[in-house]
Structures are given as C-alpha cells and as structure tokens.
Amino acid sequence: MKFMKLGSKPDAFQADGGGGDSRSSSRRYVLSDLPSDIVVHVDDARFYLHKFPLLSKSSLLQRLIVEASQGGADEVRVGGLPGGARAFEICAKFCYGMVVTLNPYNVVAARCAAEHLGMTEDVDKGNLVFKIEVFLNSGVFRSWKDSIIALQSTVALLPWSEDLRLVARCVDSIAAKATASPGSVVWSYTYNRKAASSDEIVEARRCSSSSPAVPRDWWVEDLCELDVELYKRVMVAVKSRADRVPSDVVGEALRAYAARWFPESCRRGDTPADEDDACAMEVLETIVWLLPSDGDGSSPCGCSCQFLLNLLKLAVLVGAGELLREELLDRIVLQLHEASVSDLLIPAKPPAQTTYDVELVEALVGRYIRRAGLDDIDGEDVFETNGEADDPSLLALCKLVDGYLAEVAADPNLPVSSFVGLATSMPESARPSHDALYTAIDVFLKMHPNLSKVEKRRISSLMDVKKLSKEASIHAAQNDRLPLRVVVQQKLKKSEKKHLANVDAHYTQDPKTTKQKKLPR
Template sequence: MACMKLGSKSDAFQRRGQAWFCTTGLPSDVVVEVEDMSFHLHKFPLLSRSGLMERLIADASKGEDSCVIGLPKIPGGAKMFELVAKFCYGVKLELTASNVVCLRCAAEHLEMTEEYGEGNLISQTEVFLNQVVLQNWNDSLRALQTCSDVLSCAEDLDIPKRCIDSLAANACTNPTLFGWPVRDHRAPLQSPGGSVLWNGISTGARSKNLSSDWWFEDASTLSLSLYKRLISAMETRGMKPETIAGSLSFYAKKYLPGLNRRHGASEGSGHLAPGSGALLSVEEQKILLEEIDHLLPVQKGFVSTKFLAGLLRTAKILRVNPSCISNLEMRIGMQLDQATLEDLLMPCFSYSMETLYDVDCVQRILEHFLAMDQVDGGETPGSVDGGQLMGSPSLVPITMVAKLIDGYLAEVAPDVNLKLPKFQSLAGGVPEYARPLDDGLYRAIDIYLQAHPWFAESDREQLCRLMDCQKLSLEACTHAAQNERLPLRIIIQVLFFEQLQLRTSIAGCFLVSDNLDGSRQLRSGLLGANDGGWATSTARENQVLKVGMDNMKMRVSELEKECSNMRQEIQKLGKAKESSLAKKLGLRLKSQMCSTHEDSASKPSSVHSHSHSHVKFEKTKDRHGREKKT
C-alpha cells in the first residue's frame, strides 16, 4: 500500500488512559475533548493551522490562560484528531489509502486551508489522493471502503465518485491495449515484455493473462450502496453485460446464504469462490436480492438460468416483493430452453402446502417462454417459403422445453396431492408440434396413474387424451399395450398404431431389399466376375435384412393374436350383458307367448283368414314387383 510521510519531528505524544499528552516541556493550555478522549495540547500549534480551532479557542478563552473546547462532530472521531494534532505539531505521520479520506474530511471540517499555513493538511491530502491513491486499483478500493465511515462529508468533497471512476476505468481497461497489463495485487509485477520481475530483474517466466473476473472479489467487499454505483459506472464505460452479470452473481452468493445451499459457489469460467460474507438480516437480504434483480442485464443469455432459479428460490423463501418474483419468473421463461430439471424443482413455500413442488410457478414460467417464442416467430413452425421450412430454428428450443416439461411432469407425478387439472394444464401447455415423440409424456402419465389408482375410467381416458398414440415409439407402444393402468380404449388404439408402424417398417424393408437386389444385379453386370468381395458383402446385408423382416413378421402375428383375443373378450362381455338382460325379461316373454298361443287356439278361423289374407298380400306384391306368379 502506497504511503506519504508528513512532518519531521519525533513523536512527543503519550497516552494515559483516556487522555493524550504532548510532552514538549510546556504546560498544556487547552484541552480538546473528542468523543470519550481528551487531548491536553497547546493553543498556538492548533490555531495556526485551523480556522475552526482559532475561533473556538478565542470564544472559550475569554482572557483566561487555559480553556476546554469540544469537537463532537469531527469526521473520524478521536483517532483522526490524533493525526491532525500530530500534523499541527510537525510530528512524523504517514498518509495511506486507509486514512486519507477521513483525514481529508477532518481537515475540511477544521478549515485547514492554505490561509493558515503553506502545505496545510487539505492540500497535502488532496495531492496524495489524486496523484497516488486514485492511480492504483488497490488504493482506490481501500479509499472507497473507508468512505462509508464519513460518507456525508466525503460526498460533499466528491471523493466516492472519484474513487468509483478510477476503479471503473481500471476494470474496463483492456490489459493488452498498451502492452502493459493492469496491475493486479494477486499477480507479480511484470515487465513491458510480459515476464515476471523479481527485485526489478526479469526472471523469464511468463505471467498468466488476467481473466475478466479478476476484480469480482475486491468489488464484493463494498457496501451495497457503493457497489451499485460502481456497477453503474462500469456499465456507462461499456463493460460487457456478461461480466457485469458475473460480478452480480458473485456478490449475491457472498451475502445470500440461500443461493449456496443447492448449487456450488463457483459458476462460470474462472470465477472465484466467494468467501463468507457478513451476516445480513432477513430484511437486508430482501433488499439485496431486489437490488440484484434490478441491476441484472435484461438481455437473454447473459445470466445463467441456474443462478436465476437460485434467486427465485431464495426470493420465495424471503418472501420478497411479488413484482420481483414475477420479474425473475419472466427472466427464466425467456431462456427456459437453457434450464435443467433441477432448476425447475422449486419447493412449494405457500402456507397451504398443497403440493411438494411449486407447479403453478413452472406453469407461469412456461407461459412466459411460449409468449416469447411466438414473438420470435415460433407460432408458425410449418410455414414454407421457397421450398424451405421457415421457423425451423425456433423448433430447437421449444423441443428442448417440451422434453424438460415432460421430465418435470414425471418428477412431480408421484405427488398424491397433485390435482388432475394442474397436471393436465401443464402437460397441455406445450404445443403438439413441440413433441416429435410422446414417449416422455406417456412416462409421466403412467407414473401419475400409478400414484393415483383411485381415478375413474373417465378420468383416465381424459388424462390419456393428452398424448398422441401415433407419436409413440415402438418400445413405448409395446409397453403401453401391456399396461393395465391404461383404459381399454387407449390400449386398442396403441395396438392399432403399433401394427401400422410395423407394417410400414416391413414395407420399407421390402422396398430396400428390392432396391438392393436390383443394385446388386446391375453392379454384377457392370463389374463382372472379378468383384466377388462386393457380392459377398451384399449377400450378407440381404441376409441380415431377411432376418430382421422375419422377426418383424413374427411380432405382427403376435400383435394380431393379441387384438383377436381382446376382441373375443369384448364380445364375451357383451354376450354376458345380453344374457343377464334376457333372464330378467324371461318370465314376461314367456307369459306373452303363452297368452298368444291360447288366443290362436280359441280363434282358428280368424287365424286362417288372417293367414289367407297374408298370402294374398304376398301374391299381389309379387305381381307388382316381379310381374310373375310364384
């Protein structure tokens, strides 16, 4: 740390308890009281350097030889007045980055201008501050840290702004711009050629280039108010948004313990693990989190989704402003395709505790993503222009999101408190075109049905309508065909589409086989008998294809048998229902038949006439219809 020596006399001050004495051989004629400390000094050295002390001594003396004065508002308190007193007596002292700000403020308060002596304390501290401290990163940082102790006075003197501008300029400077790297207190001194220096002599060793995060740890030592101003100054000077985001992430992880419970402290390339920061109260943590959210870059991709998810989880624990939570959800939704399943598994912190995980939060995040995807042109994934598929780049992120949501549904499905409408709303929120296959959705539905065995058949069918049986893979179809938890209607659909896939695959194999045979004959005619190796390899390929087709034929026959058995079972169920109905109506039918028989026996003539008329009706009909007698 750089320093500047003032004065030349030896130290003549001694401390006795809560009092300082100047041992110059002359009796003290003035006592200055600062806080709980008293200084027994002499009038002339003080009034000859300070305008304020001159007026106070004149008012307190009133013709007497000794007096007592008080300085309750001097910046820096008793410690700084001790240095001021030594300066007035010409005693040796050192100006450093740690005391120059407080001394500058104390000198301003005491009016120690050039009017009361050349090279007074104000001018000395200003020279050291401008020519030494503000030219060095470490000293500027240390001076800015001490501004918190005398902030109001330092602000009047514009010291924090000068320190912040110096730090921002150093952080934004390209180390390779002038061929001389920015001085880092953790790195050894280097020559213009880049080699490490030892006692001014080049060692030949090359120092590693500074990464963009070399200042993160130093900046995290600042108070929140000063840190915010530093970040704003860096943004004004053109600092990259991703670097700003990295510093904010470092600062948040240092002072928000909730961010380090599930995720590692270090994140990104070269980021340093933050040390244990000062313990903040819950209210201070809430203020810090809201400020971090306000300072984060709004552009997509500059802040990692994992960090945003950690902020959102911590915000829910601290119960911060709802607008902050909504803003974090929107940020995550903008880049949901970059999230992982762990990022979305946020515990439910509501008082009702209906579900283990906050499904409603994920639903809102998905809605934000879909809204952004529509703005980017993802609402027309199948539009064609000039023979090319338009909007295809947007299919990549939304397909990744569909896979992520299916995985999330499978993770939350075992929760018995998860209501069917919530599950359907989240699963149905993903557009149909976003899922090339519905295997992941089928897995989630199967787990949900297993955890909710009391669902009625209608609820099961309603749930299974979320997936498209035509978009299930052959393996998923095989599993679904044997799944007793699925409704019977869905199983029949699965079997139908499975057979359709198999037949399509077999037809494709036959087509490939025919093409291979034709190609083999053509090549054999062109190449002649000299190319026996190619013929052997083609024969092997045909044999492999034949085995595969035989296996597929066997599978098709097995599936047809299963369908036939299922149809027979359905018919048996129908016949059983008909037989039970017939038993209930048997007596009534029998009584009606008996009564009809008795009526026919008692009135044979009427029956005969009726049958005769019926015959005549048939003959008439035959004449008009066929125009011939039967």
Template sequence: MWDSENDSAGGRDYGSGALITAKQGLQADGFEQRGQSWFVATDIPSDLLVQIGDTSFHLHKYPLISRSGRLNRIVYDSHDGDLNKIVLDDLPGGPEAFELAAKFCYGVAVDLTASNISGLRCAAEYLEMTEDLEEGNLIFKTEAFLSYVVLSSWRDSIIVLKNCEKLSPWAENLQIVRRCSESIAWKACANPKGIRWAYTGKHPKSSSPKWNEMKDSSPSRNNQVPPDWWFEDVSILRIDHFVRVITAIKVKGMRFEMIGASIMHYGSKWLPGLVKDGVGTPLMDEIGGIRESISSGSGNSITSGSGNSITSSWKGGMQMIVAGSKDDQQAVQIVQAKDQRMIIESLISIIPPQKDGVSCSFLLRLLRMANVLKVSPALVTELEKRVGMQFEQAGLADLLIPSYNKSETMYDVDLVQRLLEHFLMQEQTEFSSSPSRKSLSDRPMHEAAQQRTGSHAKARVARLVDSYLTEVARDRNLSLTKFQVLAEALPESARTCDDGLYRAIDSYLKAHPTLSEHERKRLCRVMDCQKLSIEACMHAAQNERLPLRVVVQVLFSEQVKISNAIANSTLKEAASAGAATVESYYQPMVSSRKTLLEGTPQSFQEGWAAAKKDINTLKFELDSVKAKYQTLQNDMENLQRQFEKMTKQKQTSAWSSGWKKLSKLTKMSGFETQDVGPQLPADQNKKAPRRWRNSIS
C-alpha cells in the same frame, strides 16, 4: 503503467506522504496513549480536552484553532471563556482520523496511506482545515494525495473505496466514491496485455468458497492476464459501491458477458443461497463457462495468488465473510436477511438486458432467494421475465423451487407455469418482430432460421417440462388441474415424442391411486398415443393404471406404426430389386415381417404376442357386434315391409267403403229422376241414367 503499484499498499511511504509541519511557539515530540486517552509529549500542560466516543485527547487550543476553522469557531463563539472540553462524536473517521489530524496540527510526521486517506480527508473537511487559515492545510494535502497517488493505483482505489463504507455521506459528498469508482472502471476496461500492476487472482478449478490461500500476483511478461482478473478485487466491495463500479464499467463499454460474469461472481460470494445444495461450492461452473467463452482463442490461464483474502462460513444462520490481507487487519461482516434482500434487489437492477448476460441457473437461484426474502414484487416479476428469455437453458434441479407461501404443494408449480408463459410470449415476440428489420429478399430465409431456432428451444423446454412434471407428480397434494394446465401449456408441435409426458402421467397415477375413471381419462387426454415410442407402447399396453380405452388406442397406433414400418421396408427392398408390379410389393411382406420379428428382442416378441392376442379378442368381439347389428338390421327391414303392407291394406279398405257410398248415392239419384220424369222431355229421361252409369263404369 502506474509505477506506484510496485510498492505495498499497506504501509508504504509515498515521498510526499510524510507530512511534517513546523509550528511556532509549540513543538511536540509525539503522541502517547494511556488506555483510552492520548497525551502530547510536551512540557506544557494541556488546556483542551477533545472527546470522541470513548477516546479522549488532551491537547492545546492554539495548534488546533490555528488550522481548524470548526474548532476555532467553537472556542471563540462559546459563551464560556474558559471552555476546556469539546465533544466531537459525529466526526467522520472516528478517533483514528482525529489522531492523524491532531498530529498534523502539531507538526508530527503523518504517513498517508490508502487505508487512512479517506477517513483523514473527511475529517479534514469536517474540521474545516482549509487554505484560508494556512497555506498547505490538511484538505489540500489529502486531496493532492487522493488525486495523484490513489486514483493512479488499482489496489489503492479498491482499498479507499472499501474504507468509504464507514464514511457515508461524507465520502459521497466529497466525490471520493465517484472518483474511485471511475478509476476502477477505467482500469478494469484496460487491455489485459498492458496490465503491470498487482491484482488478486484465483484458481480456475477452485471448488471451495475460501480464498484465503490466494497470493498476490504481479503479472509478468510471460504470464498472460485473464480477462476476469478484476472480479476478485471488486467483489470485496459493499453492494452499493459494487453497483457504482459496475455502472461506470457499463458506461466505459465493457462487454455484457464480462459484466454478467462479474455479477455472478459477486452473488456467489455474498449470497449463501446461490451456493449449490449439498456441495458447498458457488456458481463457479457457470462463471467458468462464461469465462471460457470470453477468452476463447486467447489461451489465457487464471493466475493464482493471494492478497485481499476472502473466507466464507456459516455462523448462527448468517453468512460471515472475512475480507482483508495479511498486512491489514481483517474485517468481519455479517450478512443478515435485510442485507441479502438489498443485495438481491441491487443485482437484479444491474443485470445486463441482453439474453445471455448471466446464466439461467444463476437467475433461478436468485429467484429462489428473492421469494424467500420477500423481495419487491416488481423486481421478482422482472426476474421471472429474464428467466423466461432463456428458459431453454434451465436445469431440472434449479426448477425444483419449494413453495414458500401457504400453498399445499411441495414445489412452486405456479412459478414454473409463469416462467413457461413468459418463455412462450418471448418466442412469439421475437418471431413477430425480427422479420420486420430484414429486407424482403432476406425475410424468407430469416423466418426459416427463426422457426428452426424456436422449434429447438421449444423441444428443449418440452423435455424440461416433462421431467419437471415427473418429479412434481409424486406430490399427492398436486391437483389434476395444475398438472393438466402445465402439460398443455406448450403447443403440440413442441413435442415430437410423448415418452416423457407418459412417464409423468404414470408417476401421477402411481401417487394418486384414488382417481376416478373419468379423471384418469382426463389425465391421459394430454398425451398423444401416436407419439409414443415402441418401449413406451409396450409399457402402456401392460399398464393396469391406464384406462382401457387408452390401452386400445396405444395398441392400435402401435399396430399402424409396425405396419407402416414393414410396408416401407418392403417397398425399399422392392425398389432396390427393381420390382415393377404391385404383387411384388406384397409377396415379400410376409418373409420380411418374419425377419423383422425374429430380429426383435424376446421381450418385445412376448409383449407383442400378448398385444396381438388382445387385438384378436377385440376383433372377435367387434365381429360379434357386427353380426348382431346385421340381424337387428334384417329384423328392422322385415318390420318395415310388414308396416308398409299393412298401410296398403288400410288404404284399399278405405277406397272400397268410398265406392259403396258412391253407389248408394247413385241409386238415390235414380229414384229421384223417376219421380220428376213426366215433367222433363223423354230423351233426357232416357239418356241421363245411361251417362251416369258409363261414367261410373
């Protein structure tokens, strides 16, 4: 597509790249260097000294002021008419760029290349070498070379953007960075089938972060170009220029999987903390997985080669990255802590917002480095939310993040607790918001699918949390409250089996032998004994660290399971045999139970015999307690009857005393009637006592 790619970018002649200018009155054969000083090869003595840093240029006024507006103004506006020295320490590009500009002013041939064009363009702007002074001045020449040669070339755009790192803010103000970034973005988004220019490839199964064995690869018609062909070249850029390129690529519509893979590739190269512990390899496994998912079905293979080589090593606690090619001088950059912090913050800001933009392992390693380097809390929180979105993809090794604060625990358990909360919140948000976008007819099916997906994710997270608890439980400084809160954070439906949780509890009991009985019961309360497997129940039945009540619950739940299993198997056998009565369901139960026990391993039979013996002992104790309770109940009933009998006797004695008092009253009333008898009629004296006696009788 661009024919200029067929030549070498190091020292190629672009036809119009050789600039020769005829000067009137002064001809120079060239420049010669003597130590830190440059001299013009001419018989006319110099009358102007230009000092740039430690380098000095012995030149003439007329060739310079005729093409440089800045030097013209300095010379003529100076109050010293015999000005013969100018200091330009702030000239962009340094002595190298001024040397080329001076040669251009003297008419010496200047070779424009991708390595010197950015510095020369900024120097020309600084010296004000515009068309107002002379037609075809240096600004016009360098701008034309940038527009028509550099921006049409893949490698030249990369090299120019790399060289702009030392030219801030001039390169930004002159739009060199923007134009190169957009040129790189356009070519990165091109169809790989149409690529005919050279690029730096890498081995797909490389296990070392040293890329100095690569060779330049020029794709041919037989070799297919992989979709990630541009990763290696873009990764040599500084982080701010890399962000500019990725931002431009996003605008062009690149798939987020590719953008995420390029970010992971860049992070694995520039951040030593993203290298796997003890192995020394970057995150090529995750990058390779995304690469395979992107190029699935196309049969693309990774082309090997070398050009701009990158080597990574450790020196003095800082990562040293060497970038360059065989033709160019190698440049060494030391990534210090502040630079790593800036890289992490920049990478977090450009990660695609989609769920699977980057791997969860990459995010967790990035989070670990962010905590070490004290990255902005807002960005750390954003990164934690990103991890929570795909927490089910995490690995145990990535979750074992050391505690870098003043906490007493070995691992950062609070961080994992926050990640789990973000995961549950994200699951709840997705479940509540997704059906609203569906029609009424499709909503039930969508809700069912959403529930299945959410249950699978929660099950994976539950297994991950149980494994994490098993590891951190060995820390003697881990409090029971933190362990319990993390274990109970997931809903009960997330765990179909509590074997992993039982292992974590057992590990905690081993590491904390001084727990009280109440604390052990509180710890075991997070586990459901009915969700334990047979192996876990056998281990728990013989575990002396567990409370006795938990052991009884385990044995009882296991007995229920075995009874249900035997009953189910018997019912199936009876149904297949066509049995219709209830007796046929229970008659073969004994034989099937014997068969089931005979088919079990010897260790299980011995363990079950011990468990059955304990159950019989508990049953005997329970029967004795029932007998004592029955005796106490009988004694209580006897006492109740005696109490009722005594109550009746007291009531009878009270009635008898009452009747005695009434009889006394009756006698007294009789005496009174006899005293007043003569005053009343005779019939009344006779009838009144009789009526009273009748009523009493």
C-alpha cells in the same frame, strides 16, 4: 498498499500510564518540557495539548481557543468531528510536526477531519488538506485495491465523505480501472474462480508474452467485498462505460456478487431467517436493477437462464414484490429453452400444498409460447417441414417441460389439473416423440393410485401412442396402471404393425421363388 509519511519529529503522544496505545485511552497528552495549556475534548477522549501548534494550523481551533480564553477557560470541545478521536490525533500530530503515516484505511477520515478543523491553505501553506490531496491523487487513486479500501472507509464518514466528493472520486477511480483494456492492467487483483476453457473470459495478454492472460472479468471478485450500496454505485459507473464492458462481463460480476452475499439458507433453497431475509431482499433488488438490458444472441441480457431462475427462486423465498418478479419473468422467457429441469424446481410458498411452484413454471411456458406467437395455434404443424419439427428452441423447451413433469409428478399433492395444464401448454408439433411424456404420466399414475377412472383417462389421453418408440410401446402395453382402452389401443397398434410388416414382406419376395397359385375357372 500505498502510504505517505508526514512530519519528522518523533511521535510523543502518550496515554495514561505512559508507553501505551494512545488510542485505547480516554486521556492523551504530549511528552514535553512545557506543561499543557489547553484541553481538547473529542467524543469521550481528552487531549492535553499546547495552544501554539494548534493555532498555527487549524482555523476552527483558533476560534474555539480564543473564545475559551475570553471566558477564562482552558478547555474546548470539538463536536461532530468525522473520524472521532483517531482522526483528531492524526491532525494534532501533524500540527506538532510529528511523524504520522497516511494509508488507504485512514486517509478518508483524516481528510474529512482536516476539513472540519479548517486545516487549509488559507491558514498555512502546505497544510494537511493539501498534503492529503496530494496523497490521494498520486497514491490512492492510482491503485486498484487502495481505491476500494478507501471507498469502504467512506461509509462510516457520511455525509462528510459524500460532500467532499471522496465517494465519487473513489467510484470513478475504480470504474476507470475496471473498464480499462485488460492489456493495460499492471496492478494486482483477486481471481480465484475456475473458468472452463470454453467459457473462459479472456481478451488480452500483458505486455510480456510470458505473462498470463488477463481475463476481461479480472475486477469482479475484488468488488464483491463492497456493501450493496457502494457496489451499486460502482456498477452504475461501470455500466455507463458500456462501450468498454460487454454485457456478459457485467452478468458475471452480478453472479459473483450474488454468490458472495446471498445468505447460505437462500443458496440451499430454504426460507431465510428474518435478518437474512432483509439482506437477501436488498441484494436481490440491487442485482435485478443492475441486470444488463442488452446482450448477445446466446445470452440476451448478459446472464445465463440458470442465474436468472436462481434469482427468481430467491424472489419467491423472500416474498419479493410483483414488479421485481415480472422483471425476472420477462428476462427468463427470452432463454427459457436453455434451462435445465433442476433450474425450474422453484419451491412453492405456503399455503400451496405442492413441493414446487408448478403454476409459476406453467406461466413461464405460457409467456414463452405467447411471445413466439403460438398461442393461437391448436395442433397445426406450423413448425414442421416434411414432417419434422424445425424449431430447435421449441423442441428443447418441450423436452424441458416433459422432464420437469416427470420430476414434479412424484409429488402426491400435485393435482391433475396442474399436470394436464402444463403438459398441454406446448404445441403438438413440438413433441415429435411422446416417450418422455409417457414417463411423466407413468410416474404420476404410480404416485396417485387413488385417481378415478375419469382422471386416469384424462391423464392417459395426453399421450399419443403412435408417437412412442418401440421400447416405450412394449412398456405401455404391459403397464397395468394405464386405462384398459389405452392398453388395447397399444396392442392394436402392435398387431397392425406386425400385419403390415408381413404384407410388405410377402410382396417384396423374389418373383422367381414365389409360387403362383392358379385361380379357379
């Protein structure tokens, strides 16, 4: 951490009782042979000081002291001072030439207070504003972590820190470093995440060949300490340099920030408390707003489908608006086939009786199908070549849907219409095997024992027994939960296969060993 010492005289500021921390007392004074001739009120603190050192450095104190003297008073009040009594003490010590240490934690407050007090070059050469600017430019803004610390301190000093462009300068400093080439990173940073070797984001090494590689996302964790408004400003500045920051790195930054700031209840999938609800909503809106608009082929928006679906889960939990949910749906549908069953287990909100929001998943699948231009296809094998489906994405999505059906089928409150609606949302050509669908049907029938015969037939008719494997066929033939018609079909299918196999075996025998029966004349 950078620091700058100003002044050379010993620190003579004292609090009531002597020797104590002057910042903890409301009455502060300077040890001197000369008695105090002016009292300065700052917030609830009183400073017993001397006029001459103050008059030589501060234009505001010059005016206030002159006005007080004309009225015969020896007390002045400095109202609205940014940084309060602590910042004023730094400025007062500078006026006396006492040793004062500037660091990233207090420099912004000191800069705002010095501006308010008029401690500029017009009053005295080498005044406090000038000294602080030197420290900011030569120290704080050259340091990665010091820039972040200084930016965090600006929040309590608004609007002064904004008007003096201290916020903007901190943001620019941070964004410039975050978008620098990893090979030029020579400062310390926080990196505790474990990256798999295949997914590790590494671009360059330091100058020394023995130094460890610097990940492209080295800056992500340190920014997670910023509150949501500051984080938004920094990320906007980072994204504006899009030619230097790939979408996948921006996506990783958003994922890390979400993990840091989403309440624990939200990460567990529970409905958050009111105070957590507001926090989660603000973070969610910011992250969705910051999502990259482009990406590579494997991740069209720079974020994984799993991360986007987690955001959608949170949007459902906190009751996010329709526009935000639509934005997420539009992004998810681009890579829905990459999701897992657990990713799709989005809790249903009351008054829904089901455990999971099956209608939302059906809407996602329908959106995917429409985007692929399949909504007008009804059972045509347009995705098949020589009898085999040739669209890997569609096959993966159908496998996902069938796995999801098997999971939600265990919910006794899931209506037949929802199960059928989702099962029939996929084109027939995308389901070359019906084993997974049969598993889902079997679970549904088991968990809904009171279905009518009509409903059972409706559920079972989703399955094409001709597309079952040998193992699934054997199980289906012995399954007493299936309607009798389906079981009979399955047994007939087995019988037909056996008959064809016998015929085939008969006509493939060696003619020399086959006895020919003479036909009667």
